[in-house]
Amino acid sequence: MQENFEDQESVEIQVGSEENLKIFIVNKTLLREASNYCRRRFALELKYEEEPIILNGFEPLIFEIFLQWISNPAPRITYDPDRLPQEPWLSNAATAWLLGKKLQCSDEFDKYALSQFVQNCAFMTFGPWELIEKEATTGSLSRFSDHWVAWNYRLAGPGRNEYSGLRAARATLTAPVRDPRTFDIEHWYSDCGKYMRPRCLHDPITRLEKLEEAKRPKPIPPAEWGRSTELRRERPQ
Known part of the structure; x- marks a missing residue:
């Protein structure tokens, strides 16, 4: 099956396996703006014969989600505990x-996909935590996943569960005491996102504590008495 997005200066992208293969014809300019990989590949094609891009490790639906975003970029969403889960992101945000x-x-797509994952991860029937630990060894998704696994493994208590055996489950003794979904999205792109018990301003509770601390009246230092104080006052300026 072939889907045509642009006819002019386009490239063929094959997505999926033999049983579920879909061919997309996509405008190169659109891909150059969104993907450093495509930008470099198209530059090399000035010297070499053009070949299709093959993405056989992904389902066509995943590439369709990506195409929809690069055709009409949207800002990342803010976590809302009252928002209901939505497809296709509920099942496909990690992929x-x-x-x-x-x-x-770009970072914009990375943050959008991560924000959708943060919003929907609690509703995933079969969590992708093992896949993330295997495929996303670094980056924002890996950091959030490690915190989520450690936090939930601790909450689950003794006995085997879906987090048992994962690397991050071994960090339960230092796991965050609060829901990692409440942290600002920038937390997972900062150095503080590497740690299980951060005390940074990406945490809304820490921000509130700092604000309350700033409102407290500062203690008045005790008055100075004694001969040393008098001499200091008498000393010419």
Whole structure:
């Protein structure tokens, strides 16, 4: 099956396996703006014969999600505990993030895919935590996943569960005491996102504590008495 997005200066992209293969014809300019990988590849094609881009490790739906975003970019969403889960992001946010990583996409797509994952991860029937630990060894998704696994493994208590055996589950003794979804998205792109118990301003509770601390009246230093104080006052300026 072939889907045509642009006819002029386009490239063929094959997505999926033999049983579920889909061919996309996509405008090169659109891909250059979104993907460092495509930008470098198209530059090399000035010297070499053009070949299709093959993405056989992803489902066509994942690439469709990516195409929809680069055709009409949207800002990352803010976590809302009252928002209901939504497809296609409920089932595909982690894989979309991995596709963006493979294509070396902009931070904007990375943050959008991560924000969708943060919003929907609690509703995933079969969590992608093992996949993330295997495929997303570094980056924002890996950091959030490690915190989520450690936090939930601790909450689950003794006995085997879906987090048992994962690397991050071994960090339960230092796991965050609060829901990692509440942290600002920038937290997972900062050095503080590497640590299990951060005390940074990406945490809304820490921000509130700092604000309350700033409101407290500062203690008045005790008055100075004694001969040394008098001599200091008498000393010419």
